Each structure stands twice: as C-alpha cells, then as structure tokens.
Amino acid sequence: MIAEAGLAALWFAAALAALQLALAAVGVRRSLLSAPLSAGADAKKLPAQRFTGVEDVAVTDQLLSAVRPVAVVQGLLAGLALLLLMVVFVRSDMSVLLVASNSHSDKPLIYKIAGAWGNHEGSMLLWVTILGLAGGAVAVLEHRLQRTTLIATLGAQAMIALGFYAFLLFSSNPFARLNPAPADGNGLNPLLQDPGLAFHPPTLYIGYVGISVAFSFAVGALVTRDVGPAFARAMRPWVLGAWIFLTLGITAGSYWAYYELGWGGWWFWDPVENASLMPWLAATALLHSVTVLATRDGLRAWTVMLAVVAFSMSMIGTFLVRSGILTSVHAFAVDPKRGAFILVLLALYIGGALLLFAARVGTVRQGSTFEPVSREGALVANNLLLSVILGIVLIGTLYPIVAAGMGVQLSVGPPFFDKTAGPIALLLVAIMGAGPLMRWRRDNANAVLGRMTVPVAATGVTLAAFAALGGGMGILPLLGLSLAAGVGAASIAPLWKRDLRRTPLFTWGMVIAHLGIAVSLAGMASDSAFTQQTLVAARIGEPHRVGPFTVTLEHIRPVIGPNWSALEGTLTVRRGEAASFTLRPQSRFFASPPTVTSESAIATKLDGQLYTVLGQEDEQGRWQLRLWWKPFVTLIWLGGALIALGGALSLLGRVRRERRVAAREEEA
Amino acid sequence: MKAKHQRLTLALLAVAAVSGAALLALSALKDQAAFFYAPGDVRKDGLPIGRAVRLGGMVEAGSIAKLPDGISIRFIVTDGVAKVPVAFKGIVPDLFREKSGVVAEGSFNPDGSFTATNLLAKHDEKYMPPEIAGKMHETKSLEQ
Numbered sequence: 150m151i152a153e154a155g156l157a158a159l160w161f162a163a164a165l166a167a168l169q170l171a172l173a174a175v176g177v178r179r180s181l182l183s184a185p186l187s188a189g190a191d192a193k194k195l196p197a198q199r200f201t202g203v204e205d206v207a208v209t210d211q212l213l214s215a216v217r218p219v220a221v222v223q224g225l226l227a228g229l230a231l232l233l234l235m236v237v238f239v240r241s242d243m244s245v246l247l248v249a250s251n252s253h254s255d256k257p258l259i260y261k262i263a264g265a266w267g268n269h270e271g272s273m274l275l276w277v278t279i280l281g282l283a284g285g286a287v288a289v290l291e292h293r294l295q296r297t298t299l300i301a302t303l304g305a306q307a308m309i310a311l312g313f314y315a316f317l318l319f320s321s322n323p324f325a326r327l328n329p330a331p332a333d334g335n336g337l338n339p340l341l342q343d344p345g346l347a348f349h350p351p352t353l354y355i356g357y358v359g360i361s362v363a364f365s366f367a368v369g370a371l372v373t374r375d376v377g378p379a380f381a382r383a384m385r386p387w388v389l390g391a392w393i394f395l396t397l398g399i400t401a402g403s404y405w406a407y408y409e410l411g412w413g414g415w416w417f418w419d420p421v422e423n424a425s426l427m428p429w430l431a432a433t434a435l436l437h438s439v440t441v442l443a444t445r446d447g448l449r450a451w452t453v454m455l456a457v458v459a460f461s462m463s464m465i466g467t468f469l470v471r472s473g474i475l476t477s478v479h480a481f482a483v484d485p486k487r488g489a490f491i492l493v494l495l496a497l498y499i500g501g502a503l504l505l506f507a508a509r510v511g512t513v514r515q516g517s518t519f520e521p522v523s524r525e526g527a528l529v530a531n532n533l534l535l536s537v538i539l540g541i542v543l544i545g546t547l548y549p550i551v552a553a554g555m556g557v558q559l560s561v562g563p564p565f566f567d568k569t570a571g572p573i574a575l576l577l578v579a580i581m582g583a584g585p586l587m588r589w590r591r592d593n594a595n596a597v598l599g600r601m602t603v604p605v606a607a608t609g610v611t612l613a614a615f616a617a618l619g620g621g622m623g624i625l626p627l628l629g630l631s632l633a634a635g636v637g638a639a640s641i642a643p644l645w646k647r648d649l650r651r652t653p654l655f656t657w658g659m660v661i662a663h664l665g666i667a668v669s670l671a672g673m674a675s676d677s678a679f680t681q682q683t684l685v686a687a688r689i690g691e692p693h694r695v696g697p698f699t700v701t702l703e704h705i706r707p708v709i710g711p712n713w714s715a716l717e718g719t720l721t722v723r724r725g726e727a728a729s730f731t732l733r734p735q736s737r738f739f740a741s742p743p744t745v746t747s748e749s750a751i752a753t754k755l756d757g758q759l760y761t762v763l764g765q766e767d768e769q770g771r772w773q774l775r776l777w778w779k780p781f782v783t784l785i786w787l788g789g790a791l792i793a794l795g796g797a798l799s800l801l802g803r804v805r806r807e808r809r810v811a812a813r814e815e816e817a
Numbered sequence: 818m819k820a821k822h823q824r825l826t827l828a829l830l831a832v833a834a835v836s837g838a839a840l841l842a843l844s845a846l847k848d849q850a851a852f853f854y855a856p857g858d859v860r861k862d863g864l865p866i867g868r869a870v871r872l873g874g875m876v877e878a879g880s881i882a883k884l885p886d887g888i889s890i891r892f893i894v895t896d897g898v899a900k901v902p903v904a905f906k907g908i909v910p911d912l913f914r915e916k917s918g919v920v921a922e923g924s925f926n927p928d929g930s931f932t933a934t935n936l937l938a939k940h941d942e943k944y945m946p947p948e949i950a951g952k953m954h955e956t957k958s959l960e961q
Contacts, residue, residue: 411908412935451827518823533831537838544842560853561846562922564869569845573838684907686887736911745911764888764908771887773908 152245152324155233159274159324162226162281163314166307169219169284173304176212177372180297209296216303217288223310224285227278231265234274234323238265244330247271247323253336253741255712263347269487270323272350276467277313279351279358284310287362293383293807294366295375302369309361312494320490336741339713345405353398353425357463359391360432364460367453368502371509376449381442382807384456386800388439392432393796399425400789411747411762413777415676415785418566423546424466427539431459434535437528445589447525450513451532457506461499462539468495469546520591527584534577541569571625578632578670581663582639604642608635622678629674637667654802662795669788675757675781682778686771696778698759699723700732705763705772713739715748718763718772722752734763757781857898864925872901872931873920881915894919894931905933 237245238261241254251268252261260267266275284306291299317323366384370376402425407415416422435455441448468491519525545561552559586600612631615622640663644652683695687702694700703719715735723729732750739746752759757780764773853871854862872894880893889906903921913919913936923933 451831529827529830533834536831537834540835540838541842544839544846548846560871562852562871564852565845569841684888747908747911762908767883767887769887773888775908 151233151237151240152242152326155230155237156322156324158226158230158233159314159317162223162230162277163311163318165219165223165226166281166310166314169216169223169307170304170311172212172216172219173300173307176209176216176300177297177304179212180209180300181373209300212300213296216300220288220303220306221285223307224278224281224283227274227281227310231274231278234271235262235265237324238262241334242330243332243334244326244328246325246327249327249331249334251335253334253712255333255741256336256342257711259344259347260342266350267346270317270321272354273313273317273321274323275351276354276358277310277317279354280306280310280313280361283358283362284365287365287387291383292811293379294369295373295379298366298369298373298375298380300369301372302365305365305368305372306362309365309498312498316487316490316494320487333741336712336739339737339739339744339746342712342739343405343409345401345409349398349401349405352394352401356391356393356395356398356425356432357428357466359387359394360428360456360459360463362387363391363432363435363456364502367456368505371453371505371513374509374512376442376453376513378443378446381439381452385436385439385443386803388432388436388456389796389800389803392429392436393793393800395425395429395432396789396793396796399429400786400793403789404786408749408751408760409746411749413680413682413749413760413762413775413779415673415782418545418561418563420546421470423542424469427542427546428459428462428466430535430539430542431455431462434532434539435459437531441525441528445519445525446517447519448529448532450510453510453513454506455532457499457502458539460502461495462543464491464495464498465543468492517590519589522587522592522594522597524584524587524589524592527580527587530580531577531584534573534580538570538573538577541573542566545569567625575625575628575632578636578666581666582632582636585643585659585663586639600642601639604635604639607638608632611635626674626678629670630678633667633671633674636670637664640664640667654805655799656802658795658797658799658802660795661798662792665788665791665793665795667788668784668791669786672781672784672786672788675784676779679780680777680782683774683776685774685776686767686769687774688771693774693776695759695776696757696780697724698776698778700759700761700774700776702772702774705766708735710737712741713737716763718774720750720761720774722759732759732761734761736763736765753783758783855896855898856894856901857896859901859925859929860899864927864929866925866927869922869924871920871922872903872925872933873918874901876913876915876917876919878915894921902930903933904930905936907935910936 234247238248238252239258241248241252241261243249243254247268247270248264251271252264256264265271284303287299287306288303291302294302363384366380366387370380399422402422403415406417406419406422407413435452435458438448438452438455442452468488545565549559549561582604583597583601587597608631611634612627615627615630640660643656643660681696683693683700685693687693689702689704692699692701699722701721701723703721705716705718708715708717715737717733717735720732720734721729722732730752732752734750735748737746737748738744747762747764749760749762751761757778760777760779762775764775766772853873854865856872856874874894874896877893877895877900880891882891884890888908889904890909891902891904893900894903895901903923905921905923920937921931921933922935922937923931925931
C-alpha cells in the first residue's frame with residue numbers, strides 16, 4: 150500500500166506541475182498583452198508595483214495567489230513520495246523492486262534510509278523533490294521580483310519539474326513491485342555504505358537544483374524582459390545558496406574518495422567528479438557576474454547566458470552520471486534508454502532556453518560601462534578564465550564519449566587536465582587576489598599596484614624560500630605554495646584599516662571564501678610537494694618509518710560488523726618522544742553483494758595526516774602495508790569548508806541588508 | 818569607451834578566450850589519443866616509452882606471480898591478440914584477480930614490458946571498463 154500511495158503522490162505532483170505551468174502561461178500572456186510597454190530598460194526605472202498598471206496588478210495578483218499554493222503543494226507531494234520511499238526502504242519491503250535490488254534487511258538503519266537515494270530511481274526522486282520544494286520556497290519567499298517575472302519563473306520551474314516527473318513515471322518508477330518478493334535484497338554497493346556517501350548526493354543535488362532555480366529566474370526575466378539590477382538582487386541569494394551546497398558537496402566528495410578508495414589521492418579527474426565541478430565553475434562565474442549586475446548594472450546578457458550555461462552543466466552532470474555512458478570509479482551503469490530520456494530533456498530545456506535567449510537578447514540593453522582597470526574588469530577576467538577552465542573540463546570529459554561514437558576508444562586522464570586547467574587555475578587565483586583590492590568603475594593602475602605590495606612581497610619571499618630550501622620541488626607545487634601565500638595576504642587585505650565590527654557581513658564572506666581558496670591551494674601544493682610514502686611487507690612486531698613516524702604492526706585480528714566481517718590490523722605509531730597511538734586499518738568482506746573493500750585508517754595531526762592501508766598476507770606471514778605521511782593535506786578540505794562558510798556569511802549579510810532596506814521602505 | 822564598443826570588446830575577448838581554451842584542449846588531447854593502450858595496439862603503434870599511459874585488458878589466467886619482497890607482483894595483461902608483462906609494486910585493488918578486467922596506469926619499458934604505478938580493477942562481478950570491452954573488440958577484428 151505504501152508504495153502505491155507514493156506513486157499516487159507522484160502522479161498528483163506531476164498533475165499540479167502541469168497546472169502550475171498552464172496557470173503561469175496564461176498569467177504571463179495576459180500580463181504581457183495588457184502591458185506591451187514593459188520593455189526591460191524602462192521597467193528598471195519604475196518600481197515593480199506601478200509598472201504593470203492598476204488593472205494588471207489585479208490580474209497578476211489573482212494568478213499569483215493561484216500559482217503560489219500550487220507550487221507549494223506540488224513540492225510537498227514530491228516530498229511525500231520521497232518520504233514514502235524511505236519508509237519502504239526502512240521496512241525492507243522486498244516486494245518493491247528497488248528495495249530488493251538495492252537494499253538488504255541486515256543493513257544498518259542509516260544506510261537503509263540513504264539507500265533510498267543510493268540508486269538511480271531514488272536519486273531522481275530526490276532530484277525532483279528538491280526541485281519541487283525549491284519551487285515552493287520561491288513561491289513563498291520571493292517578494293522582490295516583479296510579479297509577472299515571478300509567475301514566469303514559477304512556470305519555468307514547473308516545466309523543468311514536469312520533465313523529471315515524466316522521466317520518473319514513464320521510465321524510472323521507484324515504486325515498481327516485484328513478484329514474487331525475495332526473502333532478502335541484493336544489498337547496497339559497499340563503497341556506498343559510508344556516512345560520507347549517505348549525505349553526499351543530497352548536498353550535491355541541492356546545489357544542482359538551486360542552479361535550476363537561477364535558470365528559471367533567467368528564463369522568467371527573459372520572458373518579461375526584466376533583466377536588471379533588481380532581478381540580479383533577487384537571483385543572487387539562490388545562486389549563492391546553490392553554490393554553497395555545490396562547494397560542500399565537492400569538498401565532501403573529494404574527502405570521501407580520499408579515504409574510502411584507499412589511493413591516498415584527493416582528486417582523480419574522474420568524469421563523475423568533473424560532472425560536479427563543471428556546474429560549480431559555472432556557478433562561481435555566475436555568482437561574480439550577478440554581483441556586477443546587481444551593483445553596477447553591467448554584464449546583463451552575459452549573466453543571463455551564464456545562468457543558462459550553469460543549468461546546462463548541472464543537467465549534463467546528471468546525464469553523465471545517470472546514463473551509464475561513462476567509465477568511472479563510481480560505475481553507476483544504468484540502461485541507455487534512460488540516458489536517452491535525459492538527453493532529450495537536456496536538449497529541450499537548453500535548446501529552448503538558448504532560443505529564448507537568442508530571441509530576446511536584443512531587448513536586454515547594455516548597462517553601465519567601466520574601465521578595464523576596475524573591480525568589474527577583474528570580475529570580467531575572472532569570468533573569462535572560469536569559462537576557459539569550464540570549456541577545458543567539458544571537452545576533456547566529453548571527448549572520450551564523442552571519440553567512442555566515432556569508434557575510437559581512449560581515455561582522458563589527469564595528465565591532460567593538469568597540463569591544461571592547472572596553469573589557468575593559477576592565473577585565475579592570482580587575479581582573485583587582485584580583484585577585491587580594486588575600486589568599482591575606475592581605478593588607477595599605480596594605486597592598485599601600491600595596494601598589492603604586501604601580497605606580491607609575500608609571494609616573492611615564499612617563492613625564494615622554497616626555491617632555496619625545497620630542493621627539487623616541482624614547478625607547479627612551488628608556484629602553488631607561493632601564490633597561496635600571496636593570495637592569502639591579498640584576501641585579508643580588504644579588512645585592512647577597517648573597523649572590523651562595522652565591516653558588512655558580505656565583505657567578511659568574500660574575505661573568508663577567498664582565504665579558503667588560498668588555504669586549499671596551500672594544501673594541494675603541500676600534498677604534492679612533501680608527501681612521503683612507505684610500502685612494505687610487514688612482519689608482526691617489525692617497525693617501519695614514514696616521515697616523522699615509526700609504525701609497528703602489532704597483530705591482525707578478525708572483526709565482525711553489522712553486514713560485513715573484516716581482518717583488522719593494529720598499528721602502533723610513535724613520533725619522537727610523544728606518546729604512541731593506535732591505528733586500525735581493515736580489509737572488509739561484504740557477503741551481499743560479495744565484495745572486498747579496504748578501510749584505510751587515518752590519524753589527523755596539526756601538521757598533516759598519517760594514512761595507512763592494509764593489504765594482503767603473503768606465504769611467509771607478512772602483511773602488505775602502505776603508509777603515507779601527507780603534510781598539511783587537511784588544508785585542502787579546510788579550505789573547502791572556509792569557502793562554503795564565506796558563501797554562507799555572504800548570504801546571511803545580503804538577506805539581512807535586504808530586510809533592513811525593506812523595513813525602511815515600509816516606514817517611508 | 819562607448820557602451821557599444823565595450824560590448825564588442827568583451828564579446829571578442831570572450832570568443833578569443835573560449836577558442837583559446839578549445840585549441841589548448843585539443844592540442845593536449847592529441848597526446849591523449851595515445852593515452853590508452855590495449856596489448857594489441859603495442860604491435861601496431863610502437864611503444865611510447867617512458868610516457869604516462871594506461872594499459873587495459875584482462876589479467877591472464879595463471880599469470881600472477883608474487884615476488885619475494887612481498888609487495889611486488891608480475892602478471893600478464895592480454896586482449897586475446899597480444900600479451901604485455903606488467904610489473905607492479907603496491908597493494909593490489911580488492912577486485913584484482915585472474916581473468917578479470919584491469920586498467921594499469923604507468924609506462925612502457927624499452928623491452929616492451931610495462932611498469933604500473935597504479936591499478937584500477939572492476940568494481941563488481943558484472944563490471945568491465947567499456948574501454949577494455951571496446952579495445953578487445955577492435956583489436957580482435959583487426960587480426961581477422
């Protein structure tokens with residue numbers, strides 16, 4: 150019964166999405182017909198209330214009051230469907246096909262719940278749920294946008310949702326029954342049985358879907374020719390929110406791959422990783438261009454274009470991961486028919502948006518101009534470089550697929566991306582340091598150079614120090630470390646001589662996010678420059694050295710977990726005179742499906758991580774041990790967390806300022 | 818600068834940047850076209866000695882030999898056309914075994930053997946990297 154109720158909720162949600170789209174279409178049409186003068190450039194000079202005229206306000210108000218609850222209920226119904234799917238998973242109802250093929254009654258509760266989205270159908274349901282709830286949130290929270298634009302935005306949102314409902318209902322029904330029901334399920338891929346993976350997909354999906362809201366805003370604004378600073382200010386919090394979650398998702402995903410796969414690397418240029426990096430790059434560019442639009446009324450067409458591109462990237466990401474077209478360490482192969490379905494959706498949405506863009510771009514008039522040496526100039530450079538990196542990653546990710554279509558098998562790996570994207574990323578980081586030290590509109594090149602003295606000196610000193618002492622360091626790590634020092638100094642420079650308590654929250658946000666990039670960069674460079682490793686066949690009781698540590702394998706012992714058994718090594722680790730501590734790497738066996746995984750054991754110290762992996766036993770009773778000492782590797786993810794924190798502070802600061810402005814307007 | 822001129826400049830800059838990126842990517846991809854090898858390719862393409870490449874195929878039955886140091890192994894990768902001996906020092910992936918798919922990252926030696934720095938194995942019983950499936954098909958049909 151529960152599964153049927155879930156399916157019914159999905160059908161109702163889909164019907165409401167159709168209704169939402171129809172209402173929005175009618176509303177926008179009537180509103181545009183009765184207010185033909187509402188061309189973008191004039192609209193920005195008039196407050197939203199006055200511009201459509203008295204009569205139309207009544208019409209749009211009525212329609213809005215109809216569309217809003219529809220959007221909310223649609224989101225809630227999708228949420229209900231997901232909730233019911235989770236219930237089915239928790240109860241291990243094996244008569245549901247999805248549960249039988251992806252879950253097992255022995256699984257710990259948290260992975261039963263996470264199992265609901267640890268598969269193709271469930272993750273698509275999660276996608277559409279977040280989309281629906283986000284649409285509901287827009288309907289309730291958004292008051293700054295012009296009314297007609299808001300209706301058009303909700304219509305665009307409903308159109309995206311409809312495609313995904315169709316996808317779920319016609320080709321990926323998560324509630325399909327299985328008859329006869331097996332006694333036990335297949336189990337979840339053990340690599341996915343990890344707390345990181347339980348929360349990773351929802352985080353990334355919130356990011357993807359947040360970008361879809363920005364896309365809907367852009368479509369709405371194109372439909373009503375309302376691209377201007379007010380629109381940018383309304384869109385910015387959504388872009389920021391999506392970007393925060395994408396940042397968190399990528400950071401968490403990187404850390405998961407680092408400890409779970411046991412290779413000791415933090416980024417593999419795997420297509421699935423690229424699928425999340427590409428929307429992030431586009432969203433980062435969008436975040437900066439929307440600021441130019443909101444603050445200085447520049448880059449109008451470019452910003453709208455970026456919103457379309459960013460959404461395309463999140464759709465391409467979904468397509469790549471879910472179509473089974475890729476070879477990936479994540480290996481989520483599903484049937485190609487579904488890939489085709491997503492591809493068609495992709496073509497419809499992106500093609501439609503691009504057509505609309507082409508048709509309306511003429512009406513999006515150019516805003517203010519600026520000088521090359523200015524904050525805007527730096528932001529344009531940032532946008533161009535981000536787009537270039539995005540282009541490179543996109544080509545590198547799609548090229549093998551295109552080549553496969555032409556009958557050539559090849560794979561594109563880290564050497565390609567490191568060589569192409571690496572240097573451009575370093576250039577981008579350098580510009581990132583300079584940008585916040587420039588004034589809006591026009592600045593003096595000499596004055597900017599003056600403000601850059603300390604950061605440039607910091608870069609130079611670090612470069613000289615490491616070149617002298619670092620002996621044989623690679624050029625990229627060397628540049629990375631010195632740039633990190635300079636950019637770190639440049640990031641906090643905007644706070645210089647300011648009253649810190651009076652500094653607006655969003656300035657803090659920018660400072661902390663940029664500092665996070667510097668911190669992350671320092672971690673990456675340090676990891677590639679200073680990592681030491683030892684690989685040994687260890688006898689019990691025999692000490693081995695790695696970096697500043699002495700590691701001794703004490704014994705190997707079997708352990709039993711909820712749905713696995715393992716051989717666990719006990720390692721005693723000493724560092725100089727300090728007290729010893731213990732690490733317990735495991736080799737785990739899962740019965741269903743039959744799999745072996747290595748569980749690394751990691752000790753985190755202030756100056757880095759000791760990473761240990763247990764391998765197999767040989768005929769002489771020796772155990773393979775891999776030991777890594779990775780100085781300051783933790784900075785990579787600490788930086789990621791700082792970037793997200795900076796985003797969150799910015800968001801909070803913007804929302805608070807908007808509130809204050811709104812309150813002041815009400816008083817006046 | 819007039820608004821119109823500025824827009825034109827920006828558009829030109831954007832076009833230049835993006836085509837620059839495409840050119841950079843494509844020139845780097847030229848090398849990458851020879852990044853993935855199957856044993857059968859070695860005969861027809863010649864060896865890219867010392868360059869980081871991937872070698873993909875099946876681990877030949879009975880070919881895995883453990884060396885006395887306890888951490889090195891040797892095995893043979895085959896695609897039904899040719900065989901390449903591979904040496905690897907490290908912990909093998911959990912699903913590395915005979916008669917199953919493997920992708921070895923590393924470089925060729927002048928004698929035609931391969932030194933792997935990393936091994937990627939299939940993740941479950943059904944999984945075979947499409948690259949390998951495709952390569953085997955391609956090199957086999959070349960032989961016929």
